[in-house]
Amino acid sequence: MISKSIFKDVEVSQERYTGRFKTETIDEVLRAFQRIKEFEYSNDEDKIEINPKK
Amino acid sequence: MKKRNIKIIVHKFLCNTATTEEIEFLTKWVQKNKLSFQEDVQLNHLVTGLFEEEKAERLKRDLLENFEQFEIRERRNQMFNLLKYAAFFIGIIVVGTLFYLRGSTEKDLPQKQITITLGDGSTKEILNVESSELISSSGTYAAEQEGSKIIYKKKSGKTLKNSGPLVYNTLEVPYGKKFEIVLSDGTEVYLNTGSSLTYPVAFYDEGPRNVVLRGEAYFYVKSDSLRPFSVDAGLLDTRVLGTEFNISNYPDDQYTKVVLVEGSVSINKGEDPASQAIFLKPYQMASYYVSSANLAVSDVDVSSHIAWKDGILLFKNEDFYRITKKLERHYDIEINI
Numbered sequence: 001m002i003s004k005s006i007f008k009d010v011e012v013s014q015e016r017y018t019g020r021f022k023t024e025t026i027d028e029v030l031r032a033f034q035r036i037k038e039f040e041y042s043n044d045e046d047k048i049e050i051n052p053k054k
Numbered sequence: 055m056k057k058r059n060i061k062i063i064v065h066k067f068l069c070n071t072a073t074t075e076e077i078e079f080l081t082k083w084v085q086k087n088k089l090s091f092q093e094d095v096q097l098n099h100l101v102t103g104l105f106e107e108e109k110a111e112r113l114k115r116d117l118l119e120n121f122e123q124f125e126i127r128e129r130r131n132q133m134f135n136l137l138k139y140a141a142f143f144i145g146i147i148v149v150g151t152l153f154y155l156r157g158s159t160e161k162d163l164p165q166k167q168i169t170i171t172l173g174d175g176s177t178k179e180i181l182n183v184e185s186s187e188l189i190s191s192s193g194t195y196a197a198e199q200e201g202s203k204i205i206y207k208k209k210s211g212k213t214l215k216n217s218g219p220l221v222y223n224t225l226e227v228p229y230g231k232k233f234e235i236v237l238s239d240g241t242e243v244y245l246n247t248g249s250s251l252t253y254p255v256a257f258y259d260e261g262p263r264n265v266v267l268r269g270e271a272y273f274y275v276k277s278d279s280l281r282p283f284s285v286d287a288g289l290l291d292t293r294v295l296g297t298e299f300n301i302s303n304y305p306d307d308q309y310t311k312v313v314l315v316e317g318s319v320s321i322n323k324g325e326d327p328a329s330q331a332i333f334l335k336p337y338q339m340a341s342y343y344v345s346s347a348n349l350a351v352s353d354v355d356v357s358s359h360i361a362w363k364d365g366i367l368l369f370k371n372e373d374f375y376r377i378t379k380k381l382e383r384h385y386d387i388e389i390n391i
Contacts, residue, residue, distance in 0.1 A: 015373065015374050016371050016372060016373050016374075017369055017371075017372060017373075017374065017377060018369055018370050018371055018372075019367075019368075019369045020361075020366060020367070020368050020369075021366070021367040021368075022365055022366050022367070026381065026385045026387055029367070029381065046385070046386065046387040046388065047387070047388045047390070048387055048388065048389040048390065049390050050389065050390065050391045051391075
């Protein structure tokens with residue numbers, strides 16, 4: 001099976017992170033990442049769009 | 055008033071466009087037709103699709119405000135009844151919202167199911183049931199399902215000589231799900247999301263035990279000196295006697311990694327079975343990248359490679375690209391950056 005990540009923003013994609021999640025939703029996970037990296041995201045029917053914060 | 059008009063009024067009421075007179079009429083009508091009203095409300099929202107969570111919350115607020123305004127202007131002396139029916143309406147909206155959201159999820163986002171392809175080529179869905187279910191009982195061997203696990207059992211007193219073809223099953227796990235298989239030799243295999251395993255329903259009594267993996271799995275191989283266990287993972291072949299290890303070879307990762315937790319394994323390049331095998335010690339990882347065609351061994355912290363087995367998403371100093379790959383598989387989502 002092929003996952004579908006598409007990267008246009010090299011800066012965001014090259015950041016390195018450490019984290020541990022078990023019961024969190026995808027929104028909770030992304031909000032956790034937002035605490036250490038400024039970005040915006042939208043979640044439209046499980047299609048996540050991540051962009052640098054304007 | 056005709057039934058058709060009631061439906062219109064109910065719709066207008068929920069869209070916050072009903073007049074005071076219509077709300078007054080509706081209130082009286084509901085007193086005698088609670089079940090019909092409930093049905094109308096649910097149908098209305100199923101048809102119009104108003105029950106997005108945010109809209110439902112707004113509707114609830116508007117509903118209360120409507121009743122309060124109506125009560126102030128027209129029916130101060132009926133406050134208790136109106137609030138009672140407001141509560142009734144809200145209850146219906148909440149139930150209807152849950153009903154609609156649940157229905158729309160099933161309709162718009164069909165659940166991908168774990169499937170098993172049997173020896174005769176037929177494919178069936180594996181439903182996550184609590185009680186045991188017989189998957190196949192033909193011949194000497196049978197498998198039972200216990201929730202998210204299938205257990206293949208060899209019936210006592212039976213043997214399988216090295217003659218005749220083996221019967222293979224293929225279990226496929228979609229993104230967002232995991233599954234466990236106990237093979238007929240007692241080997242336990244945890245299949246990660248987006249993975250498949252092809253394996254014989256029963257192994258021969260002697261000779262190699264071969265399975266094919268695509269994706270990621272954790273193996274507890276049952277020790278058997280007469281029957282070495284082999285995993286064909288595309289780029290790498292892993293051979294063991296009895297041990298614990300994790301293999302990851304998702305096609306879009308462009309690599310295969312074998313992480314040894316206990317015991318020992320030998321590894322060959324899948325494309326070159328005659329190549330010299332390398333041996334791993336516990337807490338070592340063999341990596342083979344398509345780009346370099348190089349088989350390398352390194353010491354690793356195994357926890358970040360096997361945490362998925364316990365339902366944990368663990369990232370240790372990983373770039374966002376790798377993380378989003380894991381998130382997509384774990385949550386069955388699509389991420390664009």
